Amino acid sequence: MPPPSDRRSSLLPTRRKTLHFHPTTTPRPRWLLHLQANMWRFLMSIGMLFHRLAPPRPPKPNFSRSIPCTLSSTPGTIPLQFYVPADWEAQRGLWERRPRLRGEMKDGDEVALAAESEDGGGKASGHRRVGSGLDSVGRSFRRRSVNVRRWGNYPVVINFHGGGFTLGTATDDARWCGTAVEELNAVVISVDYRLAPEFPFPTAVEDGADAVLWVYEHSDELGIDREKISLSGFSSGANMTFTVPLRLYDEQTGYHREDEASKDEAILHGSPSTVDSTRLSSSSSTKVASSPSPSDHPPSPSDPVSHHLDSAPLSSTHPTKPTPGTTARPIPIIPLRCLIPFYPSLDYTLTRTERRATLSPTIRAAHSLPPLFTDLFDESYLHPAPAIPLDSPYLSPGVAPSALLKAALPRDIVMVTCEYDMLLQEAEAFRRRLEEVGKRVWYSMVEGVGHGWDKGPNPVRATSGVREEYLRVCGVMRGVMGLERGGGRERERRGSMRVAGKGREESEEVMK
Template sequence: MLSKMHTEAGVPAVPGLSSSSENPHKKPKKAEDKTGAPPSRFSLRMSAAWWRSLQCIGMTLHYLAPPRPPNPAFSKSISATISSKKGNFTLQFYTPKGYDEAKKTRERFPAVVNFHGGGFTLGNATDDARFARFVLETCNAIFISVDYRLAPEYPFPTAVDDGADALLYLIRYAPELYIDPYRLATSGFSAGGNIAITSPLRLTAHLKTITASTAPGQEQVPVYRIVAIATWYPICDYTLSRVERRATAIRPDQTLPPGLTTLFDSSYLFPPNLDLADPCLSPSKATDQQLAEGIPPNVIFYTCEWDMLLREGEDLAKRLERPPISKNVHYRMIEGVPHGWDKGPDPLKPPAHSEQLYLECCERLRDVFNGAESK
């Protein structure tokens, strides 16, 4: 079966869908402007399954490098309440030292809610276990990684809705989970970096509708505070074409292959008339008011020098820092690395500089948590 799969330059591709569907002279506004004629959803699922099997091998090798990353302490399956696509998804909980004694001590821990990468099409919640170790050891925080539902089976906005639902669940059940709801943060990598930004925006919008429709005496959402976002090489602006992104990349040869990015776009950006400027898809297109209200006060923002997403990430980081949004932004471009460099499949050692940068990020998160008001 695999030997018959359509490829472009050796890269598995979706049959009937060219990796050059975009018109390089037209700025995309709708999904169809990026993907062309919508491909068969079945063919997208077949291609996604192929790539998922490859990624499973790569991540297995990634886990083998010493020091070995931790395993989740427990998991919870929760129901989707915000998404129109009903169903369940899983939260994986990594717990810090002292968590098992929390029933006796009544200690409350800060929590980092994480979203894995994979173009909204690949990956799972254990992919960022190496980062989880630094959160546990440096921040003494609970690390909750979200197995949000993937495209093409679940296109936009399901992943973002699941992210907001995960936050809402953790806020509602904070006492039972020994979470301090005043010390929450989101984190994520690539597509997950997008969700780390957009899920607080989505939650803010959702809670406005709840507040407007809640009658006196009905259950209210508990008070909470998301104090930080840690986002790594996120997708920020889908109104930029892949052609434009590659043209502005410092090392186009180091960007993701067109066959893979075409799969990602065709899987997630559906239906064809989807507005690419939706702020929960392209946070760069959110208004100043939406960003000021929905983004936490502290943003830790990393981009990669050789990444085609560098420019849009850099632009958003600068915008978040400027008035009238005026967030406290720590921005760093990681020199000499491509997109997703920290997930390299080397079984002998972690990718270069990944541990130093994870530590730096978690030290900043720790400082935010220690300065946050806890009640």
């Protein structure tokens, strides 16, 4: 592992930027932020109700689960909302009634499972024999039925909703979740991570990482393919599609990044007592330790060897000693397939004023989020303000070290931005950085729309172009994960998304 100074480089300025959050107005008391956040949550729930009334109505979650928080020092639970394919329940029934066999299933065992399902649970059916010819046909049919068994083969999309880490719920993205289920025949899990101001930075990122770990560890129960896990998100949730893999990578390598940040800041400012390292990062008291590796030390983000880890994110494990009184929990290798960020927030070292300045006054007035919301988001999440390093990879992946991005993120990233969004420029800058470190970025900018254009509260009709954009994204995901076409209305797909630097032929081939 490289010396701590190399690992800490991500927390030191790479260019002249604002490295700590300073409220533009007099900081509001926390009780007032709580009151305002709850008021806007209530009003947003009404707006999302109107959004869901527009035909065609999005699906409701099929079921929900609550999982324990393990990475955060703040105890609690994380609700997960599940959207599953139409045949998921039937496939689960077949799996639960499978023969109780020891060891891994073999071809003959799978045929026995299919036969058991057809013969009413494995009851004797010798009296039904009508001849060796029909018996042979039956065996052939059962083998073919085994080939289309989907349990254990469902791709999974883990989704993070938007709302500035302060507002929103896991059902806000129901239209996207329903489209992904329909087009990819995937299990989609939307995460109700804990919100600020009750749970400030970095709780949301830690909850997101917890959700990914839980889904991976319960893949048999959920019927998913561990090799086909993707992360999607909107706005602040799109930020989490990048920060969650970075957090997981540090957890695997046993590196407590924010602990080092607090030490650096204490030295730089000469007042260690002013830094609230406990609040700054709950990872300092994490109850998770990675499993020992048979090798000495794996490649780290600043190790040149890590430049060869494009398609194997989170591909190494490093032993970490558990804190006293805690139980070590092995951190698995999680090979994420792709990330799907919609209009992401990526660089908190840019002030809100700098971000708004990227838009013309006319567009800014019509499409930019007003300070009423952005001030609430920033003051709620970035707490305590003097102790938050704005260039932390868990907050600003857009300025994270290139070697860390190369090692921790999957090769394929499907990014959607909005033309009239004050976050557009930082997204395009990050896209170029990702391409420079060898990532394949499928990029689409939706013209003539602002931030959150797909969440319009019109109860009469859905926003034009939203489904078409979702279908384009699903087309890319299908190609990236090598999936067959789902049961959705593929004919509705319009246009294409292209990876930078590739021709039409390759782009269209991946979308097939």
